[in-house]
Amino acid sequence: MFVNPIPNPAGPIGIVAALRQELSGLLALMHDGQPVHIGNREFWVGELDGSQVVVVLSRVGKVAAAATAAVLAAHFGARAIVYTGVAGALAPQVAIGDVVVSTEFLQHDVDASPLFPRWEIPLTGITRFKADAKLAKALAASARTLLANPSFLVGDTVLHAFGLTAPRVHTGLIISGDRFVSTEAESTALRSALPDALAVEMEGAAVAQVCHEWSIPFAAVRIISDRADDAAGVDFPRFITEVESRYSVAIIRRWLSHALDDQGKSRPDGPLHLSSEAEHKSWI
């Protein structure tokens, strides 16, 4: 029997992060969240700002992220998945405290050459998995609006402590691999091999591969915590608690509330994307 993967339009939105501190803000805001235990993970099912969501900690790395995404697809029938968390900057224009929203993903540690081209996922013919364009656009719009006033999000003391001046939103390629990139040598090598990569993390491209297989709209919002260099581990936990978690909660809530506003609050199963008219009204 063939089961055609079709995202369930009435399914919940999956919201995933790798570290507990990256999710705790969202979990605290969930209405009537109930844990469902599957495959050694807790999937928190409930409502967030009027939308049905499943919020889950994937843990770190591509296998953990892919396993989590597969459960969101097969068990929960997720109609979309958003990954949030931190990432290391690769491109020179990306600074600590900036937000990167994916338009595409690549697994930088996949190399089955000479059997397949470097970075191609064997037997798929795919090197770069696309994010859902409308989902990414709506998340980036939400991030831009919020970053226009970063002190409102995290307060001046935190902004000064981390040297965040005018954080910006970037959209483009995010690369993933099972390594925390923490040397200048490695980030330089990644930059020269993949000059259009904006940021590096350890999960997004794996989830993108699963979402591709299940035809589930997917995008990632990553807050830049480090420059993927020799100083990458410094202040990491503090950055997540004081900056990342606040940014990502605000970005996701704003995106959810505008997706709902566009449809009327009584339609939690409505489209995930802003209509162009609503986009125009709200964001431009």
Ligand code: ADE
């Ligand atoms: N997540 C945040 N910073 C990272 C880095 N430097 N490498 C991989 N994943 C990251």
